[in-house]
Amino acid sequence: MQRDSAHRRRVTRNILITVLTLILLVGIAYVAVQLYAILHRAYRTETAIQATMSDSVRLNGAAVFSATPVQGSGDLGYLVGEGERVTVGTAIAECYTAAGQDLLREELTNLDREISLLQRSQNSTGSDLSVLTTQTRSALYNLLDQLDAGNYTSLLDAEEEFLLAQNRMQVSTGQSQGFEDTIAQLQSQREGLAAQLGNLQTITAPTNGYFISAESAGLTTLDQATADADTPTQLAQALSGDLSVSKDGVAGWIVSGFTWRFYATCDLDTALRFADVTQVQISVPGKQTEPLDATVLSVDTDEEAGVAKVVLECGTVNAQVLSLGQEEAQINLHTYTGIRISRSAMHIVDGQTGVYVAAGNLQRFRRISILYEDKDYILVPLDGALGTNNEVRLYDEVIVVGTNLQDGKLM
Numbered sequence: 001m002q003r004d005s006a007h008r009r010r011v012t013r014n015i016l017i018t019v020l021t022l023i024l025l026v027g028i029a030y031v032a033v034q035l036y037a038i039l040h041r042a043y044r045t046e047t048a049i050q051a052t053m054s055d056s057v058r059l060n061g062a063a064v065f066s067a068t069p070v071q072g073s074g075d076l077g078y079l080v081g082e083g084e085r086v087t088v089g090t091a092i093a094e095c096y097t098a099a100g101q102d103l104l105r106e107e108l109t110n111l112d113r114e115i116s117l118l119q120r121s122q123n124s125t126g127s128d129l130s131v132l133t134t135q136t137r138s139a140l141y142n143l144l145d146q147l148d149a150g151n152y153t154s155l156l157d158a159e160e161e162f163l164l165a166q167n168r169m170q171v172s173t174g175q176s177q178g179f180e181d182t183i184a185q186l187q188s189q190r191e192g193l194a195a196q197l198g199n200l201q202t203i204t205a206p207t208n209g210y211f212i213s214a215e216s217a218g219l220t221t222l223d224q225a226t227a228d229a230d231t232p233t234q235l236a237q238a239l240s241g242d243l244s245v246s247k248d249g250v251a252g253w254i255v256s257g258f259t260w261r262f263y264a265t266c267d268l269d270t271a272l273r274f275a276d277v278t279q280v281q282i283s284v285p286g287k288q289t290e291p292l293d294a295t296v297l298s299v300d301t302d303e304e305a306g307v308a309k310v311v312l313e314c315g316t317v318n319a320q321v322l323s324l325g326q327e328e329a330q331i332n333l334h335t336y337t338g339i340r341i342s343r344s345a346m347h348i349v350d351g352q353t354g355v356y357v358a359a360g361n362l363q364r365f366r367r368i369s370i371l372y373e374d375k376d377y378i379l380v381p382l383d384g385a386l387g388t389n390n391e392v393r394l395y396d397e398v399i400v401v402g403t404n405l406q407d408g409k410l411m
Contacts, residue, residue, distance in 0.1 A: 043402030043411070045358050047395055051340035053372050053379050054281070054291075054332035057273060059310060061264025062220045062243060063324035064227055065255045070211075072203040072251030077105050079202075082216050083319030086205040086254065093251050094200040104197045111190045117160055118179040118186070121167030132172055136165040209256040210317050214247040218325030221245050227263045232302040232309035236265040243326055255322060262294070262312040262329060271308030273333055274299045281332040282312060288320040291332055336372040338379040339392055345400040346378060349407075356405045358397040365407040366391035 075096040080086055096102050139162040146158045170176040205211070212219075220243035227235065262282060274296060281291035294314040301308040312331070314321075345355040346368070354367040369390035372379040384393040392398070399405065 043358075043399050043405075045397040046342055046345070046400050048339045048341055048357075048392055048398050050337065050382065050394060051377075051379065052335060052337045053340065053374065053377065054336070055273075055334040055372065056330050056332045057266070057270050058328055058330055059262075059264035059266055059270075060239060060326075060328050061262050061310070062222050062227075062239060062326045063218070063260060063262050063321070064222055064224050065219065065253075065260045065322070066224065066257050067219055067253040067255045068207050068209070069253055070203060070206065070251045071249060073249050075102070076203070076251055077102050078213055078252075080211050081319070082212055083317070083322055084211055085209070086211050087208050088205055090205040091202045092205050092211060093203045095203070096200065101197060101200070104193055108190060108193045108197065111186055111193065113160065115183055115186050115190065117164055118167070118183050121164055122171060122178050129172060132165065132169045136162070136169055139165040203251050205254055207254055207256060209254040210322060211252055211254055212319070212322035213252040214250045216319070216323050217245075217247075217253055218323050218327075219245045219253060220325050222263065224261060227261070228311075230263075230309070232265060232300055232307045233305045235263060235309050236305075236307050239263075239265060239326065255317065258317060259313055259315050260317065260321065261297070262314065264310045264312075264329065266308050266310060268301055268303070268306055268308055271299055271301055271310070274310065277333050280312065281335065282314060282329050283332075284324060284327045284329050287323055287327070291330075292316045292321070294331075334372075336379055338371045338381050339384065339394060340377050340379055341368070341392065341398055342400045343373065343376060343378055345398045347405070355392060356399040356402065356407075357392070358399060358411060361411050363399065363402075363405055363407065363409045363411060365405075366396070368392055 070092060072093060072095070076093045077096055078093045079091050086092065094105070096105075139158070143155075143158040143162045146155045167176070167179070171178060222238065222243050230238065278296055280294050280296060282294045283289055283291040292314050293316070294312045297311040297313050299308060299310050341355060347354060347356065347365075349365055352365075352367050353370070354365050356363050357366050358364075366384075366386075367389055368378070368380045370378050371381055380392055381390050382394070384390045
């Protein structure tokens with residue numbers, strides 16, 4: 001009897017173990033199937049977002065300025081910034097004749113900035129606390145933006161604006177009684193440094209305009225009168241060589257006027273794309289990436305030689321622009337704004353061009369009207385609405401990769 005009871009217990013235990021094992025295996029199989037379904041879906045979506053796209057061409061040419069050389073050589077320290085506007089007689093640079101003078105000048109410049117910052121910090125009498133708080137917050141956000149963008153040329157100014165806002169807040173709230181003692185100490189240090197530096201030979205501006213140092217300038221030997229008179233073939237021949245201007249004995253240049261020109265050549269097919277185009281945008285990736293508005297002055301063709309001459313004029317002058325010389329520029333002929341969709345999402349169904357979007361658990365076919373397209377993306381108008389020829393709307397989840405797509409089908 002005892003042996004029968006023990007046997008039954010063993011059988012029962014084995015059955016329970018078997019059942020539990022089966023349940024566990026079924027659970028593992030279910031999880032595996034779900035994971036496979038999630039990780040190996042036959043479709044992928046992208047969110048439809050607003051974007052700007054340009055119909056553009058690339059042209060090889062040269063930026064031409066009306067520039068006056070500033071004579072000077074030796075160990076120079078510049079007193080004005082790149083692209084800064086100067087007038088006749090402005091001290092542009094100074095010549096260092098002894099070791100360490102450049103470091104003294106840098107220290108003196110930093111002291112001047114610090115003294116100026118503290119003097120301006122005390123001009124907060126009567127400022128509303130909420131205004132000062134807003135200014136501090138705005139200056140902090142700007143400083144963080146410059147750091148995040150790696151825009152180190154603007155970082156010093158952003159840091160100064162933040163410190164100015166902080167100092168004014170301290171004066172306004174009574175945390176500081178002012179900075180007169182600190183300013184007096186800094187002024188004393190400045191006088192000592194100025195005495196050590198002594199009177200240096202300076203180079204002054206011979207005319208009015210925008211200054212660019214020899215180190216940063218990309219000026220060429222091509223001048224406007226010659227470039228205007230050149231035929232397309234002559235200009236193409238000139239651009240095929242090295243037009244770099246000599247920088248020997250030159251401290252920099254002063255560019256006069258508020259406009260400059262870009263002279264370029266291209267083939268006849270590219271020239272046709274300028275037909276009826278009067279306004280474009282010009283940029284030089286790597287040097288001046290923000291597109292600038294420019295006017296198409298002329299497009300002349302030499303049918304026999306198969307070459308065209310394009311002349312653009314731009315009214316923006318800054319440090320980046322003044323660094324341009326012989327360049328491959330990107331010219332945006334037309335600019336469009338709309339909803340950007342990957343070309344891989346486009347389908348033609350029953351003669352209708354459209355895309356499939358994920359609507360809940362369903363696939364839905366949406367008609368589109370193409371505003372502009374390139375090899376990677378298409379752009380559709382922003383005013384999409386169901387029942388029209390353009391049904392895709394902002395933030396739709398567009399299916400860019402999928403198989404057996406069908407309107408109304410489960411995902």
